[in-house]
Amino acid sequence: MLQSKICLLTLTFPRARIIWSSSPYATTEIFKDLKTNNAEPDPAKAIIVGADDDTEAGAGINAAAEELLWCLPGINAKNIKHVMNRISTVRELCEMDIFQVQDLLGVEPGKLCWEFMHRGETNR
Structure with a gap:
């Protein structure tokens, strides 16, 4: 049941990124590894990420x-x-x-x- 919903989610939103882990502890370790050698994110920049990439976003689209x-x-x-x-x-x-x-x-x-x-x- 959960697997089919995840499949539907990824088909509907192909740009979404999913990280699967075995436990909450494993998830924190994955995020810690991903964060290594990277600066803290800037909330202001995070809000506008992707906004400039798609100039047609919402323009006349049903x-x-x-x-x-x-x-x-x-x-x-x-x-x-x-x-x-x-x-x-x-x-x-x-x-x-x-x-x-x-x-x-x-x-x-x-x-x-x-x-x-x-x-x-x-x-x-």
Whole structure:
């Protein structure tokens, strides 16, 4: 149960970093090792980290549609912006035939995505 939730978390938020340890003590040791030879973090800098990297953050993006796209097989950090620039609605993606989806995502990712969206349909 926990493993499936962690998998879903990493698929939904691919930029998130997870450190797994066997105990709270082991966790403190890992953080201590990671901290070795590094200066104390500056809280002011930590607040703005990443803010300058993405100039399009939130600009005209439908967050619910983007979140839905992240959940589809074949959609990943490398192609999501391309997909969002090429389609105007999720419905448009769903109505594409397999060849159009493969053209958009690539052969194998497109096949995975199309088959997931059309799973259970009887008239393919």
